[in-house]
Amino acid sequence: MKHPRSTLSPWTALSRRTVLGLGAGLGALALGAMSVATPTPAAAQSAYPSRPVTLVVPFPAGGSTDLVARLVASRMTGVLGQQIVVENRGGAGGNLGSAAVARAEPDGYTILMGTVATHALNPALQKKMPYDAVKDFAPISLLALIPNVLVVSNDFPAKNVKELIELLKAKPGEYSYASSGNGTPLHLSGELFKSMAGVDMVHVPYKGAGPALVDVIAGHVPIMFDNLPPSLEQIRGGKLRGLAVTTKERAPSIPDLPTIAETLPGYETYSWNAFFAPAGTPKAVIDKLNAASLAALKDPEVSAKLADLSATVVGSTPEELATHVKDELAKWAPVVAASGARID
Structure with missing residues (x-):
């Protein structure tokens, strides 16, 4: 019994095989191109920063917090190879700017100059806070005590x-x-x-x-x-x-x-300045910001100008800053309660 002859010509069959082969090859090329063009998270973090970083100061320009921020940021710019742009966003005793950073994308391109007010006093003074001083931030470094x-x-x-x-x-x-x-x-x-x-x-x-x-x-x-x-x-x-x-x-x-x-053993108060990022910022990015801030604080000109402000340079690890915030919250809550001060 003879098998029926194929209705496809050799050229038609060849064309179909060729097209299928070309399609598979182009698909592989496309996948390869995507793997090159789309960096992995680790690669993206290693390239950080690739654009300017915004440092939010949650108080008006000209105060000691603003001065410390601009002084340290100017040296961090040279260390990181990208500009640190200081943005004054005052209001609500520091809460306005702090809340904006807490809600920012956790990619390291928006950070906060926090203080004893934003991370210790305001949470004790206000029943309804727009952020959680511990949960909504990733500590970077405690910079200075004034x-x-x-x-x-x-x-x-x-x-x-x-x-x-x-x-x-x-x-x-x-x-x-x-x-x-x-x-x-x-x-x-x-x-x-x-x-x-x-x-x-x-x-x-x-x-x-x-x-x-x-x-x-x-x-x-x-x-x-x-x-x-x-x-x-x-x-x-x-x-x-x-x-x-x-x-x-x-x-x-x-x-x-x-x-x-x-005269009064145990008494201690001071203003302090520290860098924070939004919670969820990758550790590799936090580490880069920490290293850059420590390098800036070691600059002789920066340390001399901080001394003119009567500031004591600290330069902590992220972990040390996290402990500092918790200690300050525990310290000031009973003082605020005893004073009867409230801001609602």
């Missing part, structure tokens, strides 16, 4: 911390202290002092540290807790009497001024 200072007007009778405590205990509620505002780090420095020393003095909040300092110099309010940099010039110029700095150790910029802890 001391606060206890100052009094020149005609105030107490000449040191011991005399101040004795005076306040003898006349509870008779004296007042100024701060930069309700719930600010300077206000809570005063509340911590009251709690630890067992004294009573009346809090007078101002709309900023500048107006408060003017009134203390004039003697309208006798006592104030201030950031050291703006008060330092007034102390040196004889317009204010500095009683003590609030850090554990004396400030190098004014080493003759004692610490509060020398």
